[in-house]
Amino acid sequence: KNMLSCKSFEKKYGIQDRNSEIALKSLEEMQGIDEIREQFHAYCCRLSKERQKQDSIFRPHMKFVGNPGTGKTTIARLFAQILKDKGLLSKGHIVSVTAADLIGEYIGQTRPKTAKVCESAIGGILFVDEAYGLYPRTESDSKSNSFGKEAVEIILQYMENYKNDLIFIFAGYEDDLNYTINNSNDGFKSRFDDVYGLWNFNSYSPEVLYNIAMHHFHKNNFQTTDEFNIILRTIITIRHTLGQTSIGNARYVENLAGAIMNYGSV
Secondary structure, three states, X not given: OHHHHHHHHHHHHOOOOHHHHHHXXXXXXXXXXXXXXXXXXXXXXXHHHHHOOOOOOOOOOEEEEEOOOOOHHHHHHHHHHHHHHOOOOOOOOEEEEEHHHOOOOOOOOHHHHHHHHHHHHOOOEEEEEOHHHHOOHHHOOOHHHHXXXXXXHHHHHHHHHOOOOOEEEEEEOHHHHHHHHHHXXXXXXXXXXXXXXXXXXXXXXXXXXXXXXXXXXXHOOOOOXXXXXXXXXXXXXXXXXXXXXXXXXXXXXXXXXXXXHHHOOO
């Protein structure tokens, strides 16, 4: 189903650029993101239609919510490349920052600092990881949140004024991210489309984590045995059951695979 959807998407938009084909192939091959793939195909169709309107009110910005290691940054990079190749972004680059890269240490620093980052992302995607750091719920009365509100004000200006060639992606845990969006500025929440604004990145199942690990072994020509594979699957399953893999998800098994390869051959 996903492959047919991808092929239909390619045919509809006449994709010929090699980079786009690579990005689409990478997106198609990623494990455990079936719903994200389908949502992205629909998002591209909607964005393409809206870009043809002179009076479009569609806001293309996104919230990526989920645990670390679920592919949010990687997928954002693929999105940027595909959207550029389809003419939906002029440059297709991604500027990846955290709240600390936007907030100044002293009065008067935050606005120019945030504006400079936003300017650098025009034509592509500005990916704000751990975006709840702009207005954390544990510091509602602090100087940090005062500066964070300044950053949000600048962000909202760019979200609105450059929505035809700049897409913002805010990533983090859902509850914390929603708190920031709902409380830092009255107009923040309205900058996201009700249908295409929210993207849920689910934690990976043990089977998906196992497949990710095996992919890393295969691409590095690291030979494994049936006995090794059984042991690896068992370790991942046990740690997943204990909740030890959800913190890192793909990052956890990538590090595990790397440690095994560095230790030596099976």
